[in-house]
Amino acid sequence: MKKIFALILMVGAFSCAQKEEVIDYTKMSDEERLKAATEIAQSIIMVDGHVDLPYRMKVGGFTLQREILDVSVRTPDGNFDFPRAKEGGLDAPFMSIYIPAGNQKTPGASKALADSLIRMTERLASTFPDKFAMAYSPADIEANFSKGLISLPMGMENGAGIEDDLANVAYFFQRGIRYITLTHGTDNLIGDASYDTTGTHGGLSPFGEEVVKEMNRVGIMVDLSHVSDNTFRDALAITKVPVIASHSSVRKFTPGFERNMSDELIQAMAKNGGVMMINFGGSFIDSAYAAGSAKVREHLVNYLAENNLSRTDSAFKAYAEAYAAANNPFPTVQRVADHFDHVKNLVGVDYIGLGSDFDGVGDSLPTGLKDVSMFPNLIAELLKRGYTKEDIEKICYKNIFRVWKAVEDYAANQ
Known part of the structure; x- marks a missing residue:
């Protein structure tokens, strides 16, 4: 009986200790909260759905010579490099394999550019293996994180890289692409884009419908940033797995800006089980x-x-x-946090992620979020608003991992 009583006391003490570990970040000073946010950022996996480093390297003339562009060390411009990523706690920035809409005018040009940017990203990892590593799954990111390496998963921004050949979906999966943004600045063979008022297909084209099905089959996440509202709805009606918006913000704060997501689309994405990754660009935020x-x-x-x-x-x-x-x-980091609040209040924290668009939105970034070193400023603001550490973990990686794994599982059973 004494042993049983002692065991009950131990369990009770452990339960109390667990309760005592719950931290009320709202009662901290700003300085204390930023320190806590930095510790959280650097201790958990952080995934950013969209960083335009590959195209920045292309424009900068990436070579092995350090005088051109070497993001393994601190760079004087741009928003991403290894030291600043480590400071901010960023572990897995999705490298945007960006295909400008202009490439769509020349057959073969989009696929060729995508291949070039993929090789450039792979070269970054092979040149600095003590700092970067390629990643093709959540498991890869977890393994790289344990080694202190920054993962370089890849997403193709603009499905024009598929050209007019459905076989290229599987081809790009083999090349390492793990999401495809269906459109970019103008309508393409897949569907209509949010920036284009032409309405070429009225949403997804018949070819686009097959592309979405094939992406499901091979295990590539469907990214609905940049698409028109009609394309968004069509894709949700066809996909068998959760989708993402790799770098989109809330339309409520930018009325009439179709590139951002309306409440209707946010709710539809949540019903689908997807994740909306918030863009930090000034024009997206305010x-x-x-x-x-x-x-x-x-x-x-x-x-x-x-x-x-x-x-x-x-x-x-x-x-x-x-x-x-x-x-x-x-805009300020507080305004960015307003977007997180809106989605959280509308559908819950399980459907939010980070999609900064660093290196892709020029000098429009908000005060307090000018580069990847400043992620703790956003986390601190969210903690100040009552977000828990568990909420932050969901936003930083658990939500996108959930979607990604669901896509992997579906493809594995085809």
């Missing part, structure tokens, strides 16, 4: 910034002409930076 940007651009174009300057002149760069800051202040 309509006031988007409107202000247009006015600033118009002023700066006139300023260039009036003063006979070019965009590369140092005098113009200094003026442009100062003018933009004074006339169109950047």
Whole structure:
């Protein structure tokens, strides 16, 4: 009897200890909360659904020579490199294999560019194996994380890379692509894009329907960022597995901006079991910034002409930076958190992820989220608003892993 009583006491003590471990981050000072957020970021896996490093490397002329572009060390520009990723706790940025819509005009050009950017990403991992590693599954990311390596999973931004050949879906799976954004800036053979008002297909094309089915079959996640609302609905009606939006934000804060997701689409995605990965770009976050940007651009174009300057002149760069800051202040990390709150309140925290669009949205990034080192600022803001550590884990990796594994499991049973 004494042994049983002692065991009951031990269980009770353990239960109390467990309860005591629950931390109320809302009662911390800002400094304490940021420290806690940094510790969380650096101790758990963090996945970002969309980082445009491959195209940045292409534009920068990536070679093995450090004087060109070496993101294994701190770089003076851009939003991503190894040291800053480690500081911010980013472990698995999806490398965007970005296909500009202009490539669609030349048969074969989209697939060729995709192959080139995939090779470039693989070269980054092979050149710096002590820092980066390729990743083709959640299991790969977990293994790389245990070794302190930054994983480089890949997603193809713009299904134009498939060209007009359904066999290329399986081809790109073999090349390592694990999601495909169905469209980009203009309608393509798969379906209609949010930025294009043409409405070529009225949603998914018949070919696009087959593409979605084939992506399900081989195990590539269907990414519905960039698609029109009709394409979004059509894809949800066809897919047999959860989908993602790798880098989209909430339309409520940007009325009329179809590139962001309406409440209807957010709810439909949640019903599908998918995950919406929030974009940090200023125009995605705040309509006031988007409107202000247009006015600033118009002023700066006139300023260039009036003063006979070019965009590369140092005098113009200094003026442009100062003018933009004074006339169109950047959104803040708090505004980004508003998007997370909206989705959480609408459908729950199980359907939210990170999709920064770092290296893809220029200098529009919010104050407090200018590069990958600053993820703890966002986490701290979410903790301040009552998000738990478990919530943060879901946002950082558990939600996207759930979707990814569901896609893997479905494909394995085909």
